[in-house]
Amino acid sequence: MRAQFVLSETWIGLRRNLTMTIAVITTVAISLALFGAGLLVNQQVSEMRNYWDERITLTIYMCNDISPTQTCQENGPATDEDRQALEGRLEGLSQVEDFRYLTAAEAWQDFQERLGSSNEALAAAAQEGDIPDNYRVQLTNPEFYDTVRAEVEGAPGVDTVSNDQQVLEQFFGLLDGLKWAALVVAGFQLAAAALLIGNTIRLSAYSRRRETGIMRLVGASNFYIQLPFLLEGAIAGLIGGLIASGFIVATRFTLLGQIEDWFQFDIALSTGALFYVIGVSLILGVLLCTITSFLTLRRYLKI
Amino acid sequence: MIHFDNVTKVYPTQKRPALDGVSIDVDKGEFVFLVGPSGSGKSTFLRLVLKEEKPDKGRVHVAGKDLARLSNWKVPHLRRRIGCVFQDFRLLPNKNVFENVAFALEVIGKPRRFIRKVVPEVVELVGLEGKAGRMPGELSGGEQQRVAIARAFVNRPQILLADEPTGNIDPATSIGIMKVLDRINRTGTTVVMATHDAAIVDSMRKRVIELEEGIVVRDQMRGVYGQAY
Numbered sequence: 001m002r003a004q005f006v007l008s009e010t011w012i013g014l015r016r017n018l019t020m021t022i023a024v025i026t027t028v029a030i031s032l033a034l035f036g037a038g039l040l041v042n043q044q045v046s047e048m049r050n051y052w053d054e055r056i057t058l059t060i061y062m063c064n065d066i067s068p069t070q071t072c073q074e075n076g077p078a079t080d081e082d083r084q085a086l087e088g089r090l091e092g093l094s095q096v097e098d099f100r101y102l103t104a105a106e107a108w109q110d111f112q113e114r115l116g117s118s119n120e121a122l123a124a125a126a127q128e129g130d131i132p133d134n135y136r137v138q139l140t141n142p143e144f145y146d147t148v149r150a151e152v153e154g155a156p157g158v159d160t161v162s163n164d165q166q167v168l169e170q171f172f173g174l175l176d177g178l179k180w181a182a183l184v185v186a187g188f189q190l191a192a193a194a195l196l197i198g199n200t201i202r203l204s205a206y207s208r209r210r211e212t213g214i215m216r217l218v219g220a221s222n223f224y225i226q227l228p229f230l231l232e233g234a235i236a237g238l239i240g241g242l243i244a245s246g247f248i249v250a251t252r253f254t255l256l257g258q259i260e261d262w263f264q265f266d267i268a269l270s271t272g273a274l275f276y277v278i279g280v281s282l283i284l285g286v287l288l289c290t291i292t293s294f295l296t297l298r299r300y301l302k303i
Numbered sequence: 304m305i306h307f308d309n310v311t312k313v314y315p316t317q318k319r320p321a322l323d324g325v326s327i328d329v330d331k332g333e334f335v336f337l338v339g340p341s342g343s344g345k346s347t348f349l350r351l352v353l354k355e356e357k358p359d360k361g362r363v364h365v366a367g368k369d370l371a372r373l374s375n376w377k378v379p380h381l382r383r384r385i386g387c388v389f390q391d392f393r394l395l396p397n398k399n400v401f402e403n404v405a406f407a408l409e410v411i412g413k414p415r416r417f418i419r420k421v422v423p424e425v426v427e428l429v430g431l432e433g434k435a436g437r438m439p440g441e442l443s444g445g446e447q448q449r450v451a452i453a454r455a456f457v458n459r460p461q462i463l464l465a466d467e468p469t470g471n472i473d474p475a476t477s478i479g480i481m482k483v484l485d486r487i488n489r490t491g492t493t494v495v496m497a498t499h500d501a502a503i504v505d506s507m508r509k510r511v512i513e514l515e516e517g518i519v520v521r522d523q524m525r526g527v528y529g530q531a532y
Contacts, residue, residue, distance in 0.1 A: 002412050211406075214393060217353075218458065219383030220410035222376065 002224075009211075009228035013204045014235065020200040021236055027196055028240025028285050031189030033247035036281040037255075038182035040248060043273045044256050045175045052168055057136040058145060060086070060152055061159040064104065064132040072159050078133075082157025090137060093151060095144035099137040107131040132159060190284075194292045197236065201229055201296040212301060226301065230293050237289030241282040248278055304462060304493045305329040305352055310361035312347050312517075321347040323517040324361070329495060331461070334488045336504050337497040338528055339514035345497035348514070349464050352495070353385060354378050366461055383411060386455030386463040386492075390470035392447045394439040394454075400426060401435040404453045411458070421457060429453045429483050445476035449483060456487055463487055465496040469503060477503060501528035 014021050062083070063072035083101070090099050102110065108128040139148060149161045205212065215225050252274055260269075307327040313320045322344045329335050337345045350356045351363050354370050363370045366384050373381060394403050401422055408418045426435050429449040439447055448468055455463060465484065469477035481503055488494045498504060504511060504527060511526030512519060 005409050210393070210395060214395070214406065214454075215410045216379075217382060217387045218407040218410060218454070219379040219381070219385075221379045224410060224412070 006224070006227050006231065009208075010231040010235065013208065013228055013232045016207055017200055017204055020196070020203060021232075024193065024196050024200050024236045024289070025240045025243065027189060027193040028237055028289065029243035029247070031186050031193050032241055032244030032281045032285050033251075034182045034186035034189060035284065036244055036248035036277050037251045038179045038186060039277045039280060040251055040256065040269070040274070041175055041179040041182065043277065044259070044269050045172055045179070047269060047273070048168075049172065052142075057138055058148055059162050060135040060137060061132045061162070062134060063157050063159045064129070066129075067132060067159045069159055071154070075156065078157030078159075082155070086135070086152065086155055086158065089152065089155065090135065093148060095140055095148050097138040097140045099135050102134055102136060104129055104131060104133045107134055190288060193240075194288060197233055197289050197292045198296045200236070201233055201293045202300050204229060204232060205297060205301045216302070226294070226297050229297055229301070230290055233289040233293030234286050237285040237287075238282070240289075241285030244281050244285065245278045248281065249274070304331045304333070304366060305495065306362075306364035307348075307351075308362045308364075310351065310358045310363060312344075312351065312356060312358050320359075320517045322351070322358075322514075325514075325517070325519055326361075327512060327519065327522070329493060331493055332488070332491050334485070334494045334507070334509040335496070336507070336509055336511045336526075336528075337495060337514065338499070338504060338511055339520075341499075342516075343514040344517040345514055346466060347517075349387075349466055349495070349497060352462070352464060353387070354381060379411075383458060384461045386452075386458070386460040388448070388451050388455050388463065388465040388468045390467040392439070392444075392451045392471075394447055394450055396439050399436050399438050400431060400442070400450050400453075403439065403450055404457050407454045407457055413458075422453075425453045425457045428456070428486065430479070443476070444472045445479055448472060448480055452480070452483055452487070456492070460492065462493045462495065465494065465498075467498055467500075468496065469498065469500050474502060478506075481507065504528040 061067075062078040063069075063075065064077050067073070067077075087099075087101075090096050105128055108126065108131050111126060111131055137148065139145065145163055149163070152158055153161050212225055252269060256269060305327070306329075307325050310322055310325045311320050312322040325344070325348070327348075337348060339345055347356065351358055351370075352365055354363075354365075354373065357371070365381065368381060370381070395406065398406060404422045404425060405418045408422070423435065426432065429452050431446060431449050431453065434442070434446065439450065442450065448471075452463075452465075452468070463484070468484070469480055472480060477500065484494055484496065485507070508525045508527070511521065511523050511528070513521035513523075
């Protein structure tokens, strides 16, 4: 009886303000889609960061016959003593987790494997010996990059020290910017959605003032009087959220899918992360609408 | 049943009090006419009983409860003990007679079976048997007011407040309305009726409380409308 009454009142309210309801659903859907996309990019970036933080290595290239830098030109190719001195130094550094020596042949092999499938022209152009022998140094924490670099740079036989992270950071920066843009626009949209919901509920309360007036007089509880309006807001929010979920799934499989394809690494966003984003967006949508409805009612529905 | 102890009410936008030191006692089962010109404080009295307004001074007790100490969330329970009838009926135009009366029970969560049982009884009590399926628009003013009375009484309140219930109805029909109110009063319900209708007050010979500018100027058992003049 109670449930049936409340639901039918809610349905009447939604139908009576159909145009406003549609406006609310659309705004909520767009804002939540942007919000969800922002969250999704955020998750993706943090997942990618984790991936690289584990794998990022500082690469110390040794001098060889064709090294163009000045130090190598002056001192000639690295000698075995140079290598031993460097290895000793790396072992003494607490920031170094592990390191591995690659001969020029191994380095070339590795290069071929990494690029072979995606960029055959470049892979074919490189010859053994083009890439000097090098040390792959695994750091305990990527933040120690500068410290370790300062330690080994300029050591005898060392050509250059490179860090893949710098390149990646630029890309992450771009994604971060994208994320913040999406979140800021989502914020404005959500504010607009809240105002729209407030107006819709106000209209709804006004068009049902006769019923609510009688309910008040015959002693219906405040909760009972307000519930249909709160449900009206919550349902609009939920529908908006569901539509937004569709957009979020689409974003996952288009935009982020392309990023993943491009990197050719196993950095796919887990299904759990996707559900997390959808869940947060849905809850945000429903809460926003319900709370706004509640606040509006306190002002416009005398009880 | 209703106890006003030196009650003063001033509306924020007005200087003159709507009620000024009013003390009234209405016992259980009484029938009371509240008379006086417009703006004399009759409606304010009724609103204070319903706790739609709070007094600025004095105490209001209704059905044994001190309204000043009644928390807001308990106000609905107070109102379930009070029925209300208005000059303008306040029916829901898209619901028929049965549904209008049933609405009062639905919204306080009464079970459907109970509603099916009591609504026809009350519809009959107010003299609308056979018209339960009619829409308010198909009824005369007097019949619409009977529906409103049925709605006010269906939950068997201890008090029935009527604010000029015959104000929109011709004198002949008014007599019928008064008979219904009298019938309800005989079931033990306290009835307080604010009215301008001298003929009705004179014919009923009930207690009359006259207000003027917020002050009780007459409180008379078995009174008439204009005796003071």
